[in-house]
Amino acid sequence: MSLRVDNLKVYYRTLRGDVKALDGATFTVADGEIMGLAGESGSGKSTLGKSLIRLDTRMRLVEGGVELDGKPLPIGDQDAMNAYRFKAVSLIPQYAMSALNPTRKIGKMISELLGARGVKYSEIKPELERRLDLVGLKREVLNNYPIELSGGMKQRMVLVLSTLLNPSLLIADEVTSALDVSTQRAVAETLVEFRDREFVKSMIVVTHDISLVYQIADTIMVMYAGKLAEKAPADVVVNAPRHPYTQLLISSLPEVGVRYADRKLAGIPGSPPGLLNPPAGCRFRDRCPLAFARCVEEPPFVEVDKNHHVACWKAQ
Amino acid sequence: MSMLSLERVTKRYRVGAFGGRELTAVRDATFAVKAGEVVSLIGESGSGKTTLGRMVLRLASVSGGHIRFDGTDVSRLKGRKLAGYYKHVQGVFQDPFSTYNPIFKADRVLHTIRPTFFPEVSAAEWRKRIDTALESVRLDPRQVIDKYPHQLSGGQLQRMLIARALLLDIKLLVADEIISMLDASTRIDVLNLLADLKERGLGILFITHDLSLGHYISDRAVILRRGVVVEMGTTDKVFGNPRHPYTRTLLSSVPQMHHKWTRADIARTIDGSCAIHDGGACAGEPQLVEVDDDHLVGCAAH
Numbered sequence: 043m044s045l046r047v048d049n050l051k052v053y054y055r056t057l058r059g060d061v062k063a064l065d066g067a068t069f070t071v072a073d074g075e076i077m078g079l080a081g082e083s084g085s086g087k088s089t090l091g092k093s094l095i096r097l098d099t100r101m102r103l104v105e106g107g108v109e110l111d112g113k114p115l116p117i118g119d120q121d122a123m124n125a126y127r128f129k130a131v132s133l134i135p136q137y138a139m140s141a142l143n144p145t146r147k148i149g150k151m152i153s154e155l156l157g158a159r160g161v162k163y164s165e166i167k168p169e170l171e172r173r174l175d176l177v178g179l180k181r182e183v184l185n186n187y188p189i190e191l192s193g194g195m196k197q198r199m200v201l202v203l204s205t206l207l208n209p210s211l212l213i214a215d216e217v218t219s220a221l222d223v224s225t226q227r228a229v230a231e232t233l234v235e236f237r238d239r240e241f242v243k244s245m246i247v248v249t250h251d252i253s254l255v256y257q258i259a260d261t262i263m264v265m266y267a268g269k270l271a272e273k274a275p276a277d278v279v280v281n282a283p284r285h286p287y288t289q290l291l292i293s294s295l296p297e298v299g300v301r302y303a304d305r306k307l308a309g310i311p312g313s314p315p316g317l318l319n320p321p322a323g324c325r326f327r328d329r330c331p332l333a334f335a336r337c338v339e340e341p342p343f344v345e346v347d348k349n350h351h352v353a354c355w356k357a358q
Numbered sequence: 359m360s361m362l363s364l365e366r367v368t369k370r371y372r373v374g375a376f377g378g379r380e381l382t383a384v385r386d387a388t389f390a391v392k393a394g395e396v397v398s399l400i401g402e403s404g405s406g407k408t409t410l411g412r413m414v415l416r417l418a419s420v421s422g423g424h425i426r427f428d429g430t431d432v433s434r435l436k437g438r439k440l441a442g443y444y445k446h447v448q449g450v451f452q453d454p455f456s457t458y459n460p461i462f463k464a465d466r467v468l469h470t471i472r473p474t475f476f477p478e479v480s481a482a483e484w485r486k487r488i489d490t491a492l493e494s495v496r497l498d499p500r501q502v503i504d505k506y507p508h509q510l511s512g513g514q515l516q517r518m519l520i521a522r523a524l525l526l527d528i529k530l531l532v533a534d535e536i537i538s539m540l541d542a543s544t545r546i547d548v549l550n551l552l553a554d555l556k557e558r559g560l561g562i563l564f565i566t567h568d569l570s571l572g573h574y575i576s577d578r579a580v581i582l583r584r585g586v587v588v589e590m591g592t593t594d595k596v597f598g599n600p601r602h603p604y605t606r607t608l609l610s611s612v613p614q615m616h617h618k619w620t621r622a623d624i625a626r627t628i629d630g631s632c633a634i635h636d637g638g639a640c641a642g643e644p645q646l647v648e649v650d651d652d653h654l655v656g657c658a659a660h
Contacts, residue, residue, distance in 0.1 A: 082541040222402035223569070227611035227619065250542065253570075254613040280615060294546045296574040297615045298597060302553045307574070309550075310543035313511050 044244040045071040045094075045211055050106035052093045060102070061317045063089040065268040067106075068343060069351070071211070076237055076245045078255030078276065081265035084314060088136075090265070091213045091248040093117060095133045111210055111243075128159055132209040132242075136216040138200040142188035149184030152203060159207070166206065173202045173241070177232055194225035201232060205241045212242040216249055230258050253297060256280050261349070264288050267314045267325040270343050274350040284346060284357040287326045324354070332356050360390035361428060361561050362414065362447075362530055368422035369409050369585075383409045384585045386423070388646075389578075391530065396552070396562040398572035398593070400608075401582035407565045410582075411532045414563065415449045416440070427530070445475055448523035452535040454515035458507035464515065465503050467522050475526060491521040495551055513544040520551065531555070534565040549575055569612045573597050578652075581605050587646065591653030601655040603632075632658035 053060035103118035116122040153163035263273040312329040646654035
């Protein structure tokens with residue numbers, strides 16, 4: 043087991059109280075697994091991704107723990123966490139376009155970054171060049187400023203950079219959402235390639251686009267309003283989801299081949315609850331067509347089938 | 359008879375220090391939108407799709423060619439005639455949160471139309487019309503009236519803007535990426551709403567980068583690449599039998615829900631054969647050639 047997250051709760055501090063953005067997540071990610079983490083805005087997917095590497099000043103670890111490769115990961119402790127960042131856990135930020143320092147040449151920036159982690163640039167340079175070749179970037183980009191690269195090139199550069207020290211866990215936060223369709227595919231396939239070559243052991247791909255993550259992920263975990271709704275192999279989530287939210291969400295997504303004239307898709311009525319004072323019980327019940335009396339109790343996230351976890355009374 | 363027709367529309371921007379260089383954002387775009395028809399304008403970033411929409415809405419000037427609405431050249435309209443044009447043609451844009459002024463209540467956008475366009479209508483009568491318009495976009499007036507923009511969801515705000523357009527005597531709606539910022543579970547409702555309005559006779563220019571959305575809703579599709587229309591025609595033909603290599607590349611890279619990417623897609627993409635010059639040298643003429651009934655393709659060199 044590469045990553046084990048146990049009852050993790052991370053709240054945002056606000057003047058009006060705590061926003062319960064991530065309210066009790068328990069799951070594991072196996073070695074070599076690419077897990078897609080899908081959800082709508084406000085579902086807590088980015089909070090979960092971020093809390094595994096760096097809690098910002100508004101975020102507060104309330105409860106729960108994280109284990110990486112059998113050892114606890116001190117996510118609540120900023121300084122202790124520093125020893126793990128980049129080496130054991132690494133992140134590709136949402137806006138990779140603006141993640142590179144514009145005032146440094148890329149090679150210089152990498153050498154400073156490695157220096158801060160006590161690694162010599164000259165030692166890692168051959169490997170860096172091999173990986174640049176792999177993603178189709180010229181070695182000369184190391185002498186360029188970030189502004190000289192296109193969006194897709196910057197995204198690939200950040201991808202190489204974040205995985206340079208072979209981290210155990212890579213968190214990719216919406217890495218493809220700012221890219222065009224054709225570059226999107228190339229970047230997504232590079233993620234798979236990096237896993238296959240064992241540059242990273244396991245990966246969490248945070249996205250709102252289920253159809254994209256379905257292409258590359260082994261498993262998909264769906265979140266709703268700060269809670270886990272469902273986690274299963276990618277094919278199962280897309281073809282045979284058990285949680286009503288996943289079912290409705292999947293059936294509301296248009297894809298090439300579906301026409302309004304032939305098959306009218308329907309959205310999910312209503313909107314997610316506010317997370318300042320979320321209702322007790324199942325958070326989807328106000329919008330759920332299957333809701334019944336028991337839904338006022340909170341459904342546990344349990345394994346209903348092999349590797350298939352669902353938090354719904356109706357699915358058990 | 360086409361309601362909106364574009365004829366060799368070109369847009370050039372001056373860029374660089376002191377406007378020393380010229381950049382052609384759109385070159386010789388020719389297509390039309392009929393009443394009761396949804397035309398998708400599909401392209402990646404920098405393809406000129408938004409520029410085209412802005413030119414139709416008169417938010418950007420036309421550098422060459424003509425945009426005609428019901429036979430009149432749009433670019434020459436001024437004063438009262440321009441107001442008359444805006445009575446029929448309206449736009450809704452990508453970001454609903456920045457469209458509204460956060461200081462005022464959201465329904466202000468519905469009230470400000472009256473003095474400009476309908477000074478003869480009384481305030482009470484106008485309020486009734488607002489209710490009807492809101493209901494026709496499936497919003498409950500009691501839930502959205504007297505609220506500030508931050509109290510409403512993106513989908514509600516976007517629908518309110520469509521309601522605003524409906525209050526006018528609208529014939530053409532330019533919808534520029536209107537659902538790309540909405541959540542997956544609610545965006546389809548806004549899309550279905552557009553399809554309903556279309557069935558009531560509204561013409562829609564649907565600008566998007568998302569092929570699946572374009573396919574879902576539109577009757578005709580126009581594929582843009584670097585400011586040039588490379589392929590256009592009925593949606594069935596453009597998506598079912600794409601003839602331009604660029605369209606094929608786009609279609610093979612779009613992530614599908616029940617179909618995983620395969621190597622075969624890529625093989626199809628590499629086949630960069632030109633639909634016009636079969637095996638011959640591509641000169642790269644800008645003209646589109648009709649390869650099938652209502653299906654035009656440009657040269658692969660574009």
